[in-house]
Amino acid sequence: MIATYRLQLTPDFTFADARDQVPYLAALGVSHLYLSPVLQAVPGSQHGYDVLDHTRISEELGGEAGLVELADAAHQHGLGVVVDVVPNHMAFVAPAWANAPLWQVLRDGPEAATAHWFDVDWAAGAGRLGVPVLGQPLEQVLADGELVLDPAPGTDVGDGSGAPVLRYFDHVFPVAPDSLPETAGLEAGTPVDRTLLDRQHYRLAHWREKDAVLNYRRFFDVDELIAVRVELPDVFEATHRLLLDLHHRGVLDGFRIDHPDGLADPEGYLRALRAATRPGTPVWVEKILEGDERLPGSWMCAGTTGYDAMRAVSAALVDPAAAPVLDKTWAEAGGEGDLEQVELAAKRTVVETMLGAEVRRLVRRAQQALGEPGGDADADPLRDAVAELLVSGDVYRAYLSPGEEPDDLARGRLEQARDRALSRRADLAGPLRQLTSLALLEGLDELGPDARAAAEDFAVRLQQTWGPVMAKGIEDTTFYRWHRLDALNEVGGDPGLLTEAGPAVLHGWARDQQEDWPRGMTTLTTHDTKRSEDVRARLLAVAGDPEAWQRGADAFRSAADRAAVDRPTAHLLWQTLVGVGPISRERLHGYLEKAVREAKQHTAWVDGDPDYEGRVLALADRALDDDALRSVVTDAVAGQHEAVRATVLAQKLVQLCLPGVPDLYQGTELVALSLVDPDNRRRVDYDTRRRLLEQLREDGGPQDGADETLDAEKLWVTSTALAVRAGNPDCFGERAGYAPLTTSTEHALGFCRTATDGAAGPEATPDAVACLVTRAPARLHRDGGWRADDTVTLPAGSWHDALTGRTHEVAGMGQGDAGTLACRDLFVRFPVALLTRGRA
Numbered sequence: 018m019i020a021t022y023r024l025q026l027t028p029d030f031t032f033a034d035a036r037d038q039v040p041y042l043a044a045l046g047v048s049h050l051y052l053s054p055v056l057q058a059v060p061g062s063q064h065g066y067d068v069l070d071h072t073r074i075s076e077e078l079g080g081e082a083g084l085v086e087l088a089d090a091a092h093q094h095g096l097g098v099v100v101d102v103v104p105n106h107m108a109f110v111a112p113a114w115a116n117a118p119l120w121q122v123l124r125d126g127p128e129a130a131t132a133h134w135f136d137v138d139w140a141a142g143a144g145r146l147g148v149p150v151l152g153q154p155l156e157q158v159l160a161d162g163e164l165v166l167d168p169a170p171g172t173d174v175g176d177g178s179g180a181p182v183l184r185y186f187d188h189v190f191p192v193a194p195d196s197l198p199e200t201a202g203l204e205a206g207t208p209v210d211r212t213l214l215d216r217q218h219y220r221l222a223h224w225r226e227k228d229a230v231l232n233y234r235r236f237f238d239v240d241e242l243i244a245v246r247v248e249l250p251d252v253f254e255a256t257h258r259l260l261l262d263l264h265h266r267g268v269l270d271g272f273r274i275d276h277p278d279g280l281a282d283p284e285g286y287l288r289a290l291r292a293a294t295r296p297g298t299p300v301w302v303e304k305i306l307e308g309d310e311r312l313p314g315s316w317m318c319a320g321t322t323g324y325d326a327m328r329a330v331s332a333a334l335v336d337p338a339a340a341p342v343l344d345k346t347w348a349e350a351g352g353e354g355d356l357e358q359v360e361l362a363a364k365r366t367v368v369e370t371m372l373g374a375e376v377r378r379l380v381r382r383a384q385q386a387l388g389e390p391g392g393d394a395d396a397d398p399l400r401d402a403v404a405e406l407l408v409s410g411d412v413y414r415a416y417l418s419p420g421e422e423p424d425d426l427a428r429g430r431l432e433q434a435r436d437r438a439l440s441r442r443a444d445l446a447g448p449l450r451q452l453t454s455l456a457l458l459e460g461l462d463e464l465g466p467d468a469r470a471a472a473e474d475f476a477v478r479l480q481q482t483w484g485p486v487m488a489k490g491i492e493d494t495t496f497y498r499w500h501r502l503d504a505l506n507e508v509g510g511d512p513g514l515l516t517e518a519g520p521a522v523l524h525g526w527a528r529d530q531q532e533d534w535p536r537g538m539t540t541l542t543t544h545d546t547k548r549s550e551d552v553r554a555r556l557l558a559v560a561g562d563p564e565a566w567q568r569g570a571d572a573f574r575s576a577a578d579r580a581a582v583d584r585p586t587a588h589l590l591w592q593t594l595v596g597v598g599p600i601s602r603e604r605l606h607g608y609l610e611k612a613v614r615e616a617k618q619h620t621a622w623v624d625g626d627p628d629y630e631g632r633v634l635a636l637a638d639r640a641l642d643d644d645a646l647r648s649v650v651t652d653a654v655a656g657q658h659e660a661v662r663a664t665v666l667a668q669k670l671v672q673l674c675l676p677g678v679p680d681l682y683q684g685t686e687l688v689a690l691s692l693v694d695p696d697n698r699r700r701v702d703y704d705t706r707r708r709l710l711e712q713l714r715e716d717g718g719p720q721d722g723a724d725e726t727l728d729a730e731k732l733w734v735t736s737t738a739l740a741v742r743a744g745n746p747d748c749f750g751e752r753a754g755y756a757p758l759t760t761s762t763e764h765a766l767g768f769c770r771t772a773t774d775g776a777a778g779p780e781a782t783p784d785a786v787a788c789l790v791t792r793a794p795a796r797l798h799r800d801g802g803w804r805a806d807d808t809v810t811l812p813a814g815s816w817h818d819a820l821t822g823r824t825h826e827v828a829g830m831g832q833g834d835a836g837t838l839a840c841r842d843l844f845v846r847f848p849v850a851l852l853t854r855g856r857a
Contacts, residue, residue, distance in 0.1 A: 019048035032083035046739030097270035124191035126218025136234035147230035228373030278484035320537020324509025333523035346570035364490030385471035402448035504556035531676035552596035558660035561795025663848035667790035674788035747772035784855035
């Protein structure tokens with residue numbers, strides 16, 4: 018494989034629209050289209066992760082015929098097709114009949130043929146499914162006559178049964194068979210009484226009661242996404258039948274798995290998927306790895322979707338020398354200095370305010386396993402212990418497999434979480450040790466069948482809840498609170514990785530990747546990233562200019578004080594404008610509203626503070642309109658034009674040359690300045706990209722003296738690197754080598770890819786590709802640029818720069834020796850170089 022290209026399908030960008038871009042993407046040089054989910058989702062869905070029907074390809078996208086036509090066009094151009102799979106959840110939205118398996122459950126309850134599909138705690142709901150969707154308390158809804166009976170529903174009820182239904186505005190619910198003794202003579206719109214409701218297999222409640230009423234597992238805290246028990250063979254088969262059929266028919270060539278950490282047994286799921294697919298089919302998992310965490314080798318997949326690679330690239334390119342001014346301006350903005358404490362507080366907020374239903378379910382399971390009376394879960398000391406154990410996890414999963422003894426890795430993760438919890442809450446020592454023993458499945462032989470089942474369920478469910486705590490606590494809370502350098506606040510990233518950053522982080526990751534996951538994805542931008550790669554690059558570049566950073570931080574801090582806005586949010590605004598460049602008021606307002614609500618400090622999605630939000634948006638407007646604030650941003654970026662250029666091109670070239678399969682997010686072959694979704698799902702101008710690529714190919718690259726742009730240079734670097742990968746497959750394959758290159762300066766970063774496993778070094782084979790980039794460019798230029806003794810050491814031979822067409826002769830004393838190239842000569846045209854030896 019050469020590279021994948023991610024396409025976000027929507028009703029406005031369908032299979033037919035994607036098919037139109039196939040010739041361009043083939044010319045760009047990727048090998049696979051990577052499609053967002055294609056199954057039937059909620060009408061109008063802009064992402065496809067809210068699946069309603071596993072038996073149909075989305076009609077809005079073009080249906081099965083449209084998908085087949087897209088795949089045929091791709092295959093005719095030599096491209097494969099990878100599709101995003103959503104195994105963890107389905108949509109639970111109005112009208113409920115659109116989700117046929119769920120409609121059966123609402124109608125028939127625990128005895129429904131599909132009741133086992135969904136992760137429902139029937140005992141907690143007294144045999145009923147909690148549905149907290151009412152806008153008022155139930156008694157008020159009934160008194161107001163808002164819940165009505167329709168004894169003869171029309172064609173708008175798509176289950177086609179014609180059976181009576183209950184209606185609450187847009188919501189439609191089935192009526193349990195035989196719960197209505199007589200419907201003859203009843204008219205549509207007849208108010209429902211409490212007696213009838215009590216006979217249903219679901220319990221309608223006010224949405225504010227969801228912590229007490231919800232008894233189904235969700236995707237994170239999203240009530241509208243109900244978890245699916247894909248670990249059950251028949252559920253797996255039913256939910257994957259269509260996609261696997263298309264795969265075996267040759268339409269689909271690979272799969273990307275969304276949120277595997279939500280599954281009860283991701284390892285078992287991947288094993289089942291491997292058995293159901295053609296040999297060699299690539300499967301990637303959207304797995305967030307924290308710190309030095311590595312994906313278990315037992316997971317049958319090609320690797321992750323590449324957030325770990327993104328972290329390594331950022332670590333290699335951030336300038337640790339920027340730390341003093343970044344620390345100073347963040348402190349002056351009133352920012353918390355201890356990132357670990359910010360993360361802990363954020364995770365605690367999530368556990369206490371967003372995941373109450375999940376915590377109660379864990380407590381109930383622990384009570385059952387320990388033989389304790391099932392009293393008030395909130396009053397039980399186990400509740401505090403469960404919460405403390407959840408916030409003490411530092412990874413998304415401990416890697417326990419259901420029914421198997423924990424290995425050393427899983428045991429270590431759980432015991433470390435317990436010890437962190439004990440360090441804060443010694444008063445909970447007893448419950449914490451009990452819970453850890455349950456999670457480690459210790460002493461099961463001493464338990465009865467029911468208690469044993471409860472303990473096993475607790476162990477699985479604890480892991481399934483760790484993921485939401487990490488995601489919502491860190492990605493969706495901490496990253497909106499802690500703004501020392503927002504370029505590092507990225508999914509799978511580490512905002513604290515600054516003074517310890519450097520090329521060694523990248524090289525260590527790359528060697529592990531080549532050895533363990535040579536087909537794992539590498540990425541810089543996805544549909545879930547907080548900022549696109551080029552927004553982050555601009556921030557990294559400007560952060561290298563301490564005077565400009567200080568001026569900007571001072572100006573926005575003063576403006577915040579005058580606007581009665583908290584300083585940390587103003588520091589976020591300053592960095593946002595540096596990163597995203599010229600932006601419309603609408604885009605900026607939408608982003609800031611999301612950011613301050615996700616931070617959960619001054620406002621929120623529910624019961625927010627409109628006055629505070631208004632002040633923040635007024636400050637944003639002033640930043641767009643006020644000459645002084647606008648100038649401090651534009652001057653900071655303009656003053657580091659060359660540093661921005663170097664960083665944009667460096668991170669793209671490094672990504673494309675690392676071990677693994679590069680994934681390009683739609684449109685990012687040019688400079689793409691996007692913020693978090695939905696901003697990053699804006700329509701891509703492919704006509705401009707197509708014309709520019711054709712011009713570059715005709716001219717042989719960006720021309721000296723031409724009115725060239727960074728767009729052209731990034732596209733040239735991208736297409737050239739993809740061509741080099743295609744022309745040197747042995748240097749980028751599963752058995753290729755990776756070797757860091759020695760440099761005499763910290764401002765040059767390089768590595769060599771070879772056609773051997775690297776054990777003998779890059780000089781042992783004639784076929785080699787060297788990737789060389791500039792790092793910390795702002796400081797380099799401030800210090801006067803490249804010095805005469807700034808060099809890179811390369812194996813002897815003739816090296817051809819695929820970007821410029823120049824040849825560099827590296828002389829050694831003898832065969833297999835190495836020599837040096839001066840950085841002044843190497844980086845004279847571009848701040849990056851892509852050298853090949855052996856093949857053109």
